[in-house]
Amino acid sequence: MHTDIVSKYKGIYIAMYSAYDEAGNVDKERVKQLARYYTGKGVKGLYVGGSSGEGILQNEEERKQVLEAVMEEVRGELTIIVHVGANSTRESVELAKHAESHGADIISAVPSIYYRLPEAAVETHWQHMIDSTNLPFIIYNIPQTTGFTLSTKLLAKLAAQDKVIGVKMSGESTFELQQYKETGGEEFLVFNGPDEQFLAGRIMGADGGIGGTYGVMPELFVKLDYLFQENKIEEARMLQIKINGIIKKLLSYPSLYGACKHILSLRGIETGNPRLPMLPASAEHHDSLAQLNREIEETVALYTAKA
């Protein structure tokens, strides 16, 4: 039986980008600078090495380096969830143990990808990670990229274990999100994944969100969450619509990650280019990204101004 899990871990988590040097190698100092940038913005924590963090495009050693840099910089200040999912169970377990030994708070994983695996194989894959540490585990459900949809049957089986404390629901169905919450119960964490429907996810039972676009506008998601908690639903809806206008523009570039990383660089936070095949922001888009950055900064100023 989970107790106090939701109150302990609910909130806004930035799915953090990785940071590379000009040659494309993991740059620990840049990772630290990025992690530091997110302190004091009201977020609960960081989700390290996930989709936005390109963990799946990095080798085991690089993934460890990114996490180590994050832990060295913000341990104790932010709650750190680490994505340890890799194609092989063996590598995932190694990353899970590494996360525990470096003080991470929670581990999380997608299923193994590429092979179309039966549910029993995905369950075994996750179970090995769960058993390998004393850390809590959050299932990462992102069917549009993995091809695997978490069933409520498997969720119920996994959630019966104390260590399995929640699910990150990056699928787009708020109906499924609500079903996950109902299946897991009140003390089982559900995180909204699609940033465009953060408010819808919260209304249908999510306890917070984990998202990539939070990385360029964390203040707006913190504010949106606050408005929801205050039951100011119409104000929250207007802010979600404003955020969605920004996300729509971000998604219009050849790579969302390239666009967000360029915006960060305009603020003096260098994270290098995303790793190929994720495309960098090209020079022809720099002017419009500068304009978008101004729009985000103006919106943040508007929504964080004291009344």
Ligand SMILES: CC(=O)N[C@@H]([C@@H](O)[C@H](O)[C@H](O)CO)[C@@H](O)CC(=O)C(=O)O
């Ligand atoms: C499919 C996908 O990548 N979804 C993103 C969203 O943050 C997404 O980038 C955003 O909603 C824009 O579409 C997150 O759910 C993924 C995430 O949190 C992560 O980077 O691990």
